[in-house]
Amino acid sequence: MNDRTSGSWLPEGGRTLEALGLAEAPRDHPLLYPGAWPSDSALLVGNRLLPLDRLVHDSRVPVLAVGSNACPGQLRHKMNEFGIVSPLPMVKVRVTGIEVGVSAHVSRMGYVSASPFHAPGQVRELFVTWLDAEQLAVVDASEGVPAPHGNYGRAWLEASEVRADLADGTALPGVFAYVNRHGVLHDGTGAPRTHPGQRALLTELLVGSARLRELFGVTPEEFSARARADAGLCERGTLLFAEEKLVTASGLEGHLRPGRR
Numbered sequence: 001m002n003d004r005t006s007g008s009w010l011p012e013g014g015r016t017l018e019a020l021g022l023a024e025a026p027r028d029h030p031l032l033y034p035g036a037w038p039s040d041s042a043l044l045v046g047n048r049l050l051p052l053d054r055l056v057h058d059s060r061v062p063v064l065a066v067g068s069n070a071c072p073g074q075l076r077h078k079m080n081e082f083g084i085v086s087p088l089p090m091v092k093v094r095v096t097g098i099e100v101g102v103s104a105h106v107s108r109m110g111y112v113s114a115s116p117f118h119a120p121g122q123v124r125e126l127f128v129t130w131l132d133a134e135q136l137a138v139v140d141a142s143e144g145v146p147a148p149h150g151n152y153g154r155a156w157l158e159a160s161e162v163r164a165d166l167a168d169g170t171a172l173p174g175v176f177a178y179v180n181r182h183g184v185l186h187d188g189t190g191a192p193r194t195h196p197g198q199r200a201l202l203t204e205l206l207v208g209s210a211r212l213r214e215l216f217g218v219t220p221e222e223f224s225a226r227a228r229a230d231a232g233l234c235e236r237g238t239l240l241f242a243e244e245k246l247v248t249a250s251g252l253e254g255h256l257r258p259g260r261r
Contacts, residue, residue: 008250009027015048017047017048017049017072017073018027018047018049018114018218020049021036022035022036022037022038022049022071022072022073022082023047023072023073023076024036024073024110025068025071025074025076025077026071026109026198027068027074028075028077029112030109030110030198030224030227031111031198031199031220031221031224032198033067033068033111033113033114033198034067034068034070034071034113034195034197034198035068035070036071036072036073038072038090038092038127039069040092041055041090041091041092041167042089042090043088043089043090044072044075044076044087044088044089044090044222045046045087045088046076046085047076052089052091053111055091055166055167055168056166056172059132059256060089060130060131060132061130061132061136061162062128062129062130062172062174063128063129063130063175063176063177063178064093064095064116064127064128064157064164064177064219065090065096065099065127065156065195066114066115066116066177066178067100067115067215068113068114068115068197069127069129069178070126070127070129070138074238075088075090078138078139078142079135079138080137080151081233082137082138084134084138086112086135088125088129088131088135089129090128090130091128091129091130091166092125092126092127092166092167093125093126093128093165093172093175094123094124094164094165094166095123095125095126095162095164095165096118096121096122096123096127096162096165097118097120097121097122097161097162098116098117098118098122098124098162098177099117099119099124099194100114100115100116100124100126100194100195101111101114101116101122101184101185101192101193101194101195101250102114102184102195103115103151103180103182103185103239104182104183104184104238104241104242104246104247105136105182105234105236105241106227106235107151107227107234107239108192108227108228108234109227109228110224110225110227110228111176111202111227112185112198112201114195115152115179115180115184116177116178116179116252117184117250117252118161118162118250118251118252119192128172128175129245131182132156140154143178145178146155149181151180151182151197152178152179152180152181153179153256154177154178155176155177155178155179155252155255155256156174156175156176156228156255157175157176157177157252157255158173158174158222159171159172159174162174162177162209170193179250179253179255179256180250181256182238182241182242182247183247183248183249183250184247184249184250185241185247185248186246186248190248191248198220200218202218202223202224203220206218206219206220206223209240209242211253212244212246215233215236215237216237225254250254
């Protein structure tokens with residue numbers, strides 16, 4: 001990175017997350033999950049989103065974002081909690097072999113989050129966040145990676161299975177991704193379902209399950225409010241997904257090797 005990526009240099013006006021419409025964090029506004037994503041690759045520096053001078057950052061760890069980790073407002077919130085102010089590159093990638101599914105757990109943030117599943121031949125535009133050691137520790141912790149019973153593990157996906165191409169034609173040798181340890185929700189045929197956005201997802205789930213309505217109410221608003229207020233209720237909701245046989249494998253579980261986060 002050049003001098004412009006330090007916290008001491010800021011462009012004049014217009015690049016704040018608020019001005020760009022990227023400030024709201026899904027953890028504060030659950031029904032907006034996964035939150036607003038940038039239109040292109042950029043550098044998150046505090047409350048600003050700046051141009052990037054390069055797309056590959058060899059000293060950092062490339063982590064694929066499929067949900068709110070591609071939302072600058074959410075990332076800013078996570079880093080602010082730990083006083084981390086170092087710049088964070090967010091690079092748009094064309095990913096082949098991954099689709100964005102629905103995690104088979106209820107988050108204490110008040111939403112049902114996204115999780116990748118293996119989808120050979122499927123092409124999606126996503127983001128890779130290039131994290132330094134401190135940033136990686138924060139995001140890992142937010143996903144439950146270090147916890148024995150955390151919701152996600154961090155898996156390395158080789159380019160031979162999941163291809164990530166940058167705008168300049170560079171193909172990354174692989175990326176990390178957060179794989180849900182509970183699996184993902186299926187679409188009724190046994191195949192993983194795709195994440196349609198939070199309000200649509202919660203509406204569909206509540207319509208389809210009387211037991212889920214008993215726990216979380218009949219509207220997305222009720223679901224989010226009850227989930228945010230009660231960690232035990234979130235655990236019951238997660239168990240209910242499995243009990244009602246709504247869960248299937250993501251196809252990426254084999255990358256979560258014993259002893260590896």
